[in-house]
């Protein structure tokens with residue numbers, strides 16, 4: 258099963274791309290990080306990234322580095338998922354009378 262994508266991580270991934278911190282490295286990607294100089298990301302290996310965030314409470318999650326690389330690679334499915342998340346958020350807010 259594919260690990261779940263957390264919307265906050267996806268938002269941070271958008272920011273990494275926007276700031277130009279993600280670049281192609283041959284077939285792979287390189288994402289600038291906070292603690293390490295940069296994180297190598299491969300979309301064809303398992304795991305795709307070796308950062309500490311790839312494991313959360315003993316289970317694998319899709320980290321912002323992998324999401325950023327997928328965005329740069331033009332992963333339309335990811336954009337659709339994010340759009341659906343925003344629409345769901347909007348609907349909940351409307352139903353709760355917040356908008």
Ligand SMILES: [Zn+2]
Pocket residue numbers: 296306307308309310311320321322323
């Ligand atoms: Zn990572």
